[in-house]
Amino acid sequence: MYYLLKTEPSEYSYEDLLxxxxxxxxxxxxxxxxKYISLMKVGDTCFIYHTGNIKxxxxxxxxxxxxxxxxxxxxxxxxEPVSLFKNPVSLKALxxxxxxxxxxxxxxxxLSVVPLNKEQAERIIELSExxx
Numbered sequence: 193m194y195y196l197l198k199t200e201p202s203e204y205s206y207e208d209l210l211x212x213x214x215x216x217x218x219x220x221x222x223x224x225x226x227k228y229i230s231l232m233k234v235g236d237t238c239f240i241y242h243t244g245n246i247k248x249x250x251x252x253x254x255x256x257x258x259x260x261x262x263x264x265x266x267x268x269x270x271x272e273p274v275s276l277f278k279n280p281v282s283l284k285a286l287x288x289x290x291x292x293x294x295x296x297x298x299x300x301x302x303l304s305v306v307p308l309n310k311e312q313a314e315r316i317i318e319l320s321e322x323x324x
Contacts, residue, residue, distance in 0.1 A: 193307065195237075195307055220268075224300075228305040
């Protein structure tokens with residue numbers, strides 16, 4: 193499976209993930225986002241999306257633990273970085289893609305964990321390689 197995880201880079205950026213090597217993806221309280229975290233499996237690919245002024249997919253991470261509950265009884269997973277995109281994929285670019293028109297990414301913009309299908313995941317990777 194593929195997921196897009198949103199984070200405010202001033203709180204936790206992809207660069208922080210690279211520095212830390214492994215992190216617990218926590219702080220997600222929305223019930224639907226919690227459901228998606230609870231469905232994650234070891235090896236799932238996560239696209240890290242920076243919110244705020246950036247509004248772009250900036251890199252890839254991999255789920256390295258089964259979902260578990262934290263001290264607040266919220267679902268969390270552990271992640272490790274895979275690769276930082278040389279060319280972030282902007283929200284504007286994703287909005288222009290027909291593959292994303294029905295995605296919760298665009299329909300529910302405040303949702304911090306969004307499932308992606310294989311075609312959407314492949315398209316984000318293609319777009320990250322297309323810009324120079």
